[in-house]
Amino acid sequence: MDWFTAPDYWLSRLVLQRALAAVYLVAFLSAALQFRALLGERGMLPVPRFVARVPFRRSPSLFHAHYSDRFFAGTAWAGCAVSAALLAGADAALPLWAGIVLWLVPWALYLSIVNVGQTWYAFGWESLLLETGFLAAFLGNDEVAPPVVVLFLLRWILFRVEFGAGLIKLRGDACWRELTCLYYHHETQPMPGPLSRFFHHLPKPLHKAEVAANHVTQLVVPFLLFTPQPVASAAAALMIVTQLWLVLSGNFAWLNWITIVLAVSALRVPGGAPDVAPAPLWYEVLVLAVAAGLLFLSRQPVRNMVSRRQVMNRSFDPLHLVNTYGAFGSVSRVRHEVIIEGTLDDAPREDAEWREYEFRGKPGDLRYRPRQFAPYHLRLDWLMWFAALSPGYAGDWFGGLVERLLENDRDTLRLLRRSPFPPDTPPRFVRARLFRYRYTSRRELRETGAHWDRTFVREYLPPTRLTGVAQGS
Structure with missing residues (x-):
């Protein structure tokens, strides 16, 4: 034919x-x-x-x-x-x-x-x-x-x-x-x-x-x-x-x-x-x-x-x-980010030394310029954006992420850009806080070198430790 x-x-x-x-x-x-x-x-x-x-x-x-x-x-x-x-x-x-x-x-x-x-x-x-x-x-x-x-x-x-x-x-x-x-x-x-x-x-x-x-x-x-x-x-x-x-x-x-x-x-x-x-x-x-x-x-x-x-x-x-198919039927007016932190201190006080985990693609460090990853897909980073929209989007996996960070799980840490803790020293506590992020102006970038500015919004997850681990142990 x-x-x-x-x-x-x-x-x-x-x-x-x-x-x-x-x-x-x-x-x-x-x-x-x-x-x-x-x-x-x-x-x-x-x-x-x-x-x-x-x-x-x-x-x-x-x-x-x-x-x-x-x-x-x-x-x-x-x-x-x-x-x-x-x-x-x-x-x-x-x-x-x-x-x-x-x-x-x-x-x-x-x-x-x-x-x-x-x-x-x-x-x-x-x-x-x-x-x-x-x-x-x-x-x-x-x-x-x-x-x-x-x-x-x-x-x-x-x-x-x-x-x-x-x-x-x-x-x-x-x-x-x-x-x-x-x-x-x-x-x-x-x-x-x-x-x-x-x-x-x-x-x-x-x-x-x-x-x-x-x-x-x-x-x-x-x-x-x-x-x-x-x-x-x-x-x-x-x-x-x-x-x-x-x-x-x-x-x-x-x-x-x-x-x-x-x-x-x-x-x-x-x-x-x-x-x-x-x-x-x-x-x-x-x-x-x-x-x-x-x-x-x-x-x-x-x-x-x-x-x-x-x-x-x-x-x-x-x-x-x-x-x-379809995309972006609604558009967020402000950007929120979940920032995950851990500490080696015995008590999870506010004045403890909290260290921040850095992801490969999602914003975190204010001076870190976003990178081009697509077409490669960073699945955890992408889901962290949804977690910031609502905890309901992260209900089935966020607790598992925190648990693995408390264990210094090798496979989980490979998904991150940087862990603030040595491989043989996991944190005693991990917490998550919600921040509002915005792009800095051209003037702010010149003066501070920061691509982002952020403002604390609220606690996302209170300090958490592994079940069965006594405080101070």
Whole structure:
């Protein structure tokens, strides 16, 4: 069938697949390096405890059959290896059917991780990677030109990402309608980047222009993805520019990068396509069957988008095949940070020597300039932002974090930038306090060298010690 493939998108497919493999590699690396303290057998939210109460049908995962920290590590590192192989083009050296299977391997491995990841993996970019990764497995390899229907379904994902985010903003916080949300967002976003302070101090009229441009990109431009070329390519290019702007202004894991990957599906780059044989019948049947199934599942995200009670970042099936997306339906006006401190003193008095723990990404030390970590995802740092919004967001893991700090747990301390205590001398008490943070002005930065200023708000967690340890012992 001549209509089935699109040779002009040969290079677009190549770029899309290699970029997707790179995102997979970052995701698996993040899992491999952070899981022990978060999800391990002695982690804050242990996987064995989760699979004991949640059945396989609700969260399909390899770890329902077996779990050990070694097995989890093997799964994550295997995902890294397969992703690296795909990044190097291993699928192109295989028969078409084997290339599809190879692409489904990282999807299945990462699905197993996400489905037991609990709070640490409860974000839209996890489902977005899985949905994109599953569909991209059917893009084919060098044996065939990319199927038109898969390219359009990738654009359908991109449409839902952008349009869903645009709708949730208009229906949510009034500052989006008033064009004032960026007066606050660059300062209060979950994890600022090195340029976030610069963006925050831009003139307010420019902030309003940014919001207006965002509304156009998310509410108008997505419809152009389904128009003839070159309009569709121009729409995709505009989305890519917008996402790169977001990359510069903050740390949003791989959300922006996977969105850019999706936008490549609408970029037509003529030339470079070798002569290939027509797609085999079994491949056409498989792709059309997958497309029909995904379109059927899309009814729920569509209902969600048109609903006045639209929700963000919801998966409608345990395989994360079709999901709904959105971001920042509400914007915080002030930034709060939970600062964790410990002391070696025998009594947790206010005048004790309290030493502060430093995180890699979240603000703490006033002179420490935020770093760029995305697309790598610092899961504990990200959840600490939610903990500052409300203790209810941290109820299932914050106590476990404090307990592990009191033990000087090696895996937990590896997630931090700096512990104020030697490895063999854990603190006697740990406490947490809530502060309001704000960016310093340009003058304050010159005079003090501090990127942040903070004001004490209240006690977050009173001084706590390990159960069974007597005060003064």
